[in-house]
Amino acid sequence: MKLKQLEGLLGDLQQFSDPKVELEQYPTGPHIASRMLFTAENSFGDISSKVVADFGCGCGTLGAAAALLGAEHVIGIDIDSQSLEIASLNAEDLELDINLIQCDVKNLGWRGQTVDTVVMNPPFGTRKKGADMEFLSVALKIASQAVYSLHKTSTRDHIKRAALRDFNSSSAEVLCELRFDVPQLYKFHKKKEVDIAVDLWRFVPKVNQGKGD
Amino acid sequence: MRLLTHNMLSSNIKGVSNGFPLRIEVGKVVEKQVDFNADFLRNMFPKIEWKAFVDAAKTVGYAELPEEVDSSALESEEFLNKFHHALLELHLEEGALVCPETGRRFPVSKGIPNMLLHEDEV
Ligand SMILES: C[S@@+](CC[C@H](N)C(=O)[O-])C[C@H]1O[C@@H](n2cnc3c(N)ncnc32)[C@H](O)[C@@H]1O
Numbered sequence: 001m002k003l004k005q006l007e008g009l010l011g012d013l014q015q016f017s018d019p020k021v022e023l024e025q026y027p028t029g030p031h032i033a034s035r036m037l038f039t040a041e042n043s044f045g046d047i048s049s050k051v052v053a054d055f056g057c058g059c060g061t062l063g064a065a066a067a068l069l070g071a072e073h074v075i076g077i078d079i080d081s082q083s084l085e086i087a088s089l090n091a092e093d094l095e096l097d098i099n100l101i102q103c104d105v106k107n108l109g110w111r112g113q114t115v116d117t118v119v120m121n122p123p124f125g126t127r128k129k130g131a132d133m134e135f136l137s138v139a140l141k142i143a144s145q146a147v148y149s150l151h152k153t154s155t156r157d158h159i160k161r162a163a164l165r166d167f168n169s170s171s172a173e174v175l176c177e178l179r180f181d182v183p184q185l186y187k188f189h190k191k192k193e194v195d196i197a198v199d200l201w202r203f204v205p206k207v208n209q210g211k212g213d
Numbered sequence: 214m215r216l217l218t219h220n221m222l223s224s225n226i227k228g229v230s231n232g233f234p235l236r237i238e239v240g241k242v243v244e245k246q247v248d249f250n251a252d253f254l255r256n257m258f259p260k261i262e263w264k265a266f267v268d269a270a271k272t273v274g275y276a277e278l279p280e281e282v283d284s285s286a287l288e289s290e291e292f293l294n295k296f297h298h299a300l301l302e303l304h305l306e307e308g309a310l311v312c313p314e315t316g317r318r319f320p321v322s323k324g325i326p327n328m329l330l331h332e333d334e335v
Contacts, residue, residue, distance in 0.1 A: 049253050051217075072253045073217055073301070084325055097245055099218045103328035107335055109225025111233045114260050 007034035013090045015059050024123035026182050028061050037065035046117045046146045047071050055105050055120035055135050060087030062119045067096040074098045106134045113144040121150045140167045140205045153197035163203055170206040174199045214305045214324050216269050224312035226334045234265035237272045240307030247301045255287050270299040
């Protein structure tokens with residue numbers, strides 16, 4: 001699938017109808033979402049024929065993008081049932097098979113590393129401090145191959161240090177810096193927060209090394 | 214929810230030492246056709262807990278899988294077809310997943326399991 005085609009399909013998805021501030025519910029726009037997954041697939045081969053998990057899937061944009069690029073099994077996890085209902089409708093519209101689970105990402109029980117790749121746009125932790133780090137920590141435990149994630153550029157050094165030192169990551173690389181439009185959904189958003197600098201990261205979990213699969 | 218997902222999850226309630234496999238309570242099972250991908254099946258095979266998988270398939274009404282297999286089965290097209298069907302095409306649409314140690318039910322509605330834990334279970 002061509003990048004433009006992917007972006008077009010993602011642009012038609014339904015997004016949060018009634019976003020919940022405390023859960024940092026805003027969608028990854030089609031421009032960024034399509035490039036994120038396209039890079040994961042075309043530069044690294046981390047998507048097609050893989051088991052992909054979308055952490056904090058919201059209305060399912062990243063998971064849908066993975067499925068459109070040929071992921072064999074996609075699991076979307078979100079804490080919010082309303083978002084999952086929309087994600088389910090989105091998958092149906094695109095005739096994609098996505099397994100959705102309602103759970104807090106940090107509390108879900110996994111039997112080992114059965115997921116290949118995690119893709120996520122976690123809460124930045126502006127409402128609940130450390131939310132982004134919790135997501136990253138779990139993702140690096142679950143994935144056997146790679147984790148793709150978006151984090152505020154202002155936290156770059158902190159993310160890198162935590163990933164390499166505390167979270168079992170053998171490499172942590174910023175693939176590109178993006179401007180992220182966090183739409184002014186919420187009254188408390190000050191003007192300067194509407195367009196923020198965000199890094200697209202690729203992390204490789206350590207346990208994978210030398211295991212040979 | 215596919216049986217593949219079931220094979221990946223376990224109960225994570227505080228104090229539970231072995232939350233796998235979650236027992237399946239069937240309300241409704243649906244089938245959705247998926248394109249056959251032999252390479253994916255071969256890669257996935259060593260990661261599957263086979264006994265739990267066979268039991269789960271039986272519970273949702275599919276008894277065609279062999280009780281015991283080794284990787285030589287992957288040479289057989291007939292086996293791969295059955296593996297494919299059970300792993301990817303059978304969905305628990307309504308019902309529940311039940312913690313094997315505590316009996317706590319996690320309801321499944323419209324194919325979506327609700328695995329949220331209560332405060333005292335974290
Ligand atoms: C920034 S939005 C991203 C949504 C979607 N992935 C996308 O890219 O459009 C963050 C999502 O994480 C979910 N979320 C927040 N905290 C969570 C938690 N602890 N566990 C699971 N999901 C959570 C929110 O409901 C929201 O859908």
